[in-house]
Amino acid sequence: AQKITQTQPGMFVQEKEAVTLDCTYDTSDPSYGLFWYKQPSSGEMIFLIYQGSYDQQNATEGRYSLNFQKARKSANLVISASQLGDSAMYFCAMRVRQGAQKLVFGQGTRLTINP
Amino acid sequence: GAGVSQSPSNKVTEKGKDVELRCDPISGHTALYWYRQSLGQGLEFLIYFQGNSAPDKSGLPSDRFSAERTGGSVSTLTIQRTQQEDSAVYLCASSLTLAGGPYEQYFGPGTRLTVT
Numbered sequence: 001a002q003k004i005t006q007t008q009p010g011m012f013v014q015e016k017e018a019v020t021l022d023c024t025y026d027t028s029d030p031s032y033g034l035f036w037y038k039q040p041s042s043g044e045m046i047f048l049i050y051q052g053s054y055d056q057q058n059a060t061e062g063r064y065s066l067n068f069q070k071a072r073k074s075a076n077l078v079i080s081a082s083q084l085g086d087s088a089m090y091f092c093a094m095r096v097r098q099g100a101q102k103l104v105f106g107q108g109t110r111l112t113i114n115p
Numbered sequence: 116g117a118g119v120s121q122s123p124s125n126k127v128t129e130k131g132k133d134v135e136l137r138c139d140p141i142s143g144h145t146a147l148y149w150y151r152q153s154l155g156q157g158l159e160f161l162i163y164f165q166g167n168s169a170p171d172k173s174g175l176p177s178d179r180f181s182a183e184r185t186g187g188s189v190s191t192l193t194i195q196r197t198q199q200e201d202s203a204v205y206l207c208a209s210s211l212t213l214a215g216g217p218y219e220q221y222f223g224p225g226t227r228l229t230v231t
Binding site for chain 1: 146148150156157158159160163165171173174204206208210212217218219220221222223224225
């Protein structure tokens with residue numbers, strides 16, 4: 001069975017600092033994709049970044065980067081120069097098998113950026 | 116362009132009543148998904164539609180839950196004889212399914228269901 005583990009229920013960071021949100025995954029499938037979503041207090045899920053299991057380089061999207069360590073089955077999200085608007089819940093998710101669209105989500109990490 | 120829309124945004128119902136939740140996906144997205152998020156929890160997959168293929172119903176928690184997608188667009192999630200444990204936010208998402216793509220899912224704002 002596929003599983004996503006996020007071990008940090010809450011994180012508190014000073015504005016402008018970098019923050020790393022942890023995510024480990026478990027799957028026996030060699031083909032999978034990893035996603036990070038942000039959920040502000042409004043409730044909507046916002047797609048941030050994607051990493052494919054066969055991608056050679058770590059994904060980056062603006063201030064977001066994904067530290068993908070395949071052998072350790074980890075896919076940590078790094079947010080550089082954090083902003084107050086980054087305060088939200090962050091979910092790591094995994095999709096296994098090409099063509100199988102279902103996402104398996106972790107329990108999330110609540111990030112709070114302090115001024 | 117317009118994102119995924121869901122209605123109603125909030126629904127309060129009495130235990131035992133039936134409810135219908137609606138989702139309008141992004142135009143052109145062939146895949147549509149329903150998830151459930153209980154308070155303080157991650158998202159739980161319910162059902163997935165892809166074009167004209169048979170839906171993947173593997174996440175539906177009981178036979179009280181059903182969903183349909185008409186004309187490859189709008190979807191309705193129906194919960195019959197609602198129970199208090201059905202109280203949650205129901206999220207709909209849609210995506211493209213281009214070969215080789217990441218298939219990121221775009222989510223709607225959700226319907227908050229409260230069963231009293």
